[in-house]
């Protein structure tokens with residue numbers, strides 16, 4: 068962990084690489100107490116791609132996303148069934164330490180949530196708790212450059228992260244996430260609290276950094292999904308027979324182009340053309 | 345109502361009439377009397393505080409202005425004009441120390457466990473309920489606990505020279521008494537920490553303790569501190585448990601040293617001195633008692649005021 | 664740093680995490696758990712320390728001495744009804760003082776007070792709550808007794824139950840005010856607006872809408888205040904005057920004894936609990952009774968508070 072992540076120093080001509088499977092999801096259902104929020108999700112997430120989750124509110128996009136870094140462990144009532152493997156390792160094996168998972172699979176939240184600490188400390192925190200010793204200046208600088216924030220904050224690293232604008236705060240959160248040198252970034256509606264300009268910057272950033280990371284993004288903005296993602300998963304809800312409650316399920320998962328131009332499922336078509344939801 | 349009158353009729357209504365309808369209320373006598381009664385209730389409550397403080401300062405002023413230094417640094421005597429509070433101040437000081445040393449860390453630790461670690465299991469709900477009920481147990485019952493455990497059962501440890509009737513017994517008893525208060529206020533402070541802050545910490549791969557130590561506790565610190573100061577003030581003002589664990593209500597020789605090796609000896613404390621003096625006849629003892637009360641009030645109310653201001657300050661800052 | 668072209672071959676070992684960090688985590692968790700568990704230990708100790716001696720008392724005391732005409736433990740006379748009556752009278756007087764004042768203050772603060780006034784008054788009430796009970800005991804004895812009680816009744820002695828009751832009442836005003844105010848403030852604004860929308864006046868809205876909606880919380884405030892009054896020791900100990908013991912009496916203008924003051928006065932003065940026969944054990948018996956009564960009241964109050972939470 069002492070070697071700094073090489074973000075920002077990527078050759079711009081590197082070809083896009085798909086192929087290797089990062090997550091292999093098989094028949095995953097998630098319950099909150101007695102309530103089944105999503106059922107029977109199976110999918111494969113490929114390396115160095117941006118995968119978008121779209122679908123109506125409450126269909127379990129966030130719930131699914133939080134399965135990938137075991138964030139659901141923090142909710143007392145949440146229970147995950149089925150298999151999720153990460154490069155062949157069962158993420159829910161009892162021997163797996165969720166803390167290690169989260170260091171390798173970073174997360175960016177809907178509302179920017181910097182720590183009420185300095186910009187520097189925000190970024191340095193992850194490496195520090197992971198055991199990084201010595202001077203973290205390089206790590207901090209490269210992470211901030213990787214999040215396209217360095218130029219704006221390099222002269223005020225000691226100022227509070229809360230003093231930044233909303234868009235800057237969200238990029239600070241991205242910097243904080245990539246400072247631990249993760250392989251995957253999970254983003255749950257990262258732009259929903261931002262104005263169009265800040266949103267544009269983050270979208271550009273995502274496309275830029277996908278050479279280094281595998282990204283899964285939840286979004287309600289279909290243009291955003293179409294613009295940035297390689298693959299798109301469409302979720303929806305159905306009302307279960309036994310109870311009145313809605314359960315989410317994965318309807319269709321394929322190349323983004325196909326989802327938006329030639330979806331296989333009628334429900335997908337209705338949703339992307341705005342006839343539903 | 346006038347404002348929803350159909351448009352067709354609007355022309356018929358003279359502005360003067362509308363104004364009268366909107367402003368010319370029925371004279372609301374009942375309402376005004378009710379409000380006056382309410383204000384009376386508030387005024388009476390506040391007045392009690394005012395009268396009490398004024399009365400104490402008034403009665404105690406002779407002693408306080410005449411021989412303040414003497415009064416604070418002298419020992420208990422048989423004459424009201426010579427008696428001082430030093431032994432009581434020392435006892436109350438050490439009771440405060442015991443509270444901070446025991447109730448604060450244990451109480452905050454318990455609150456952290458209940459709020460940050462425990463799942464909402466049956467055990468943690470039971471512990472929660474138990475703490476709420478402990479907070480309502482009368483202080484004299486805690487005194488009985490102290491008497492049975494620290495004085496009788498553990499007397500040879502808590503006070504070999506005093507048969508257990510020592511400041512150690514008293515301090516531990518009062519630390520137990522305020523423990524539920526510390527836990528409850530600390531829990532409230534922890535619950536006020538936004539979940540997004542915790543998620544941020546977990547999201548970069550911090551452990552539960554790291555998230556708690558680095559993010560949750562700093563955020564909750566002002567609230568926890570406020571609760572602790574309130575608990576401290578409560579402990580320093582309690583008398584009933586001290587009577588049970590054998591605080592000296594009469595004459596006490598010694599008990600003036602700050603040296604902690606004397607903690608096993610017999611002791612007294614401010615509220616005990618006040619209780620004892622209050623029972624003695626004559627205006628001189630009354631003046632001395634009032635003066636002692638002013639000293640205790642300064643300590644206790646100052647602590648309270650600091651705690652309240654601290655809390656209000658941070659509440660405002662966080663919106 | 665992981666290779667960019669080929670995915671790292673991960674094994675479970677990579678996800679175990681640092682041994683040292685996990686050890687700290689487990690250790691901290693265990694320590695915090697013990698801290699939380701201590702509260703249960705304390706409860707058990709309270710009950711255990713009460714029950715043993717109380718049982719000795721119950722099994723050895725002569726039944727006749729439990730129903731006589733006074734509470735004089737050092738002489739073997741343990742008339743419980745003397746203490747219960749004294750406690751009841753103090754509590755009734757205390758509630759007669761605290762309920763109207765506390766409730767009135769709560770209604771004013773919650774419904775009428777402008778924000779600025781409220782911000783000023785709340786801390787004042789909180790400071791009132793912070794006054795040690797010995798102070799109120801002395802105040803009851805030297806101020807409330809001569810200035811109020813002895814004017815009400817020329818028969819009143821200097822030490823009397825009434826002054827102690829008023830003192831205890833003053834002590835519980837902030838408690839009543841704060842619980843009731845919380846209850847009324849948690850009544851949704853929409854309910855008030857609906858009432859105003861019908862053209863109701865403020866007094867009507869307060870009395871017909873807000874107070875009924877908050878009634879569970881007001882009941883809780885009352886029960887908690889009763890429990891607190893029953894458990895209050897020092898005001899009665901200082902101002903009600905019956906130190907050695909007390910004859911059965913229902914006269915609030917005469918000295919009297921409550922359960923709490925009876926416990927404290929056995930311990931005071933002699934610097935150690937002693938006396939003939941079962942004096943020591945009788946304390947534990949009274950304390951157990953006191954503990955049981957307040958526990959029942961607190962659990963009951965908790966139920967009512969719960970109801971407020973569920974409603975809104």
Ligand SMILES: Nc1ncnc2c1ncn2[C@@H]1O[C@H](COP(=O)(O)OP(=O)(O)OP(=O)(O)O)[C@@H](O)[C@H]1O
Nearest residue numbers: 099104123124125126127128129130131142144315
């Ligand atoms: N902590 C929780 N406890 C209980 N139920 C929950 C919890 N979190 C989410 N749910 C339920 O699970 C279902 C899926 O929620 P989720 O947040 O995953 O949906 P979403 O697709 O992300 O919706 P949105 O687009 O509004 O963010 C919803 O019905 C929600 O009410």
Ligand SMILES: [Mg+2]
Nearest residue numbers: 128129130255
């Ligand atoms: Mg969501």
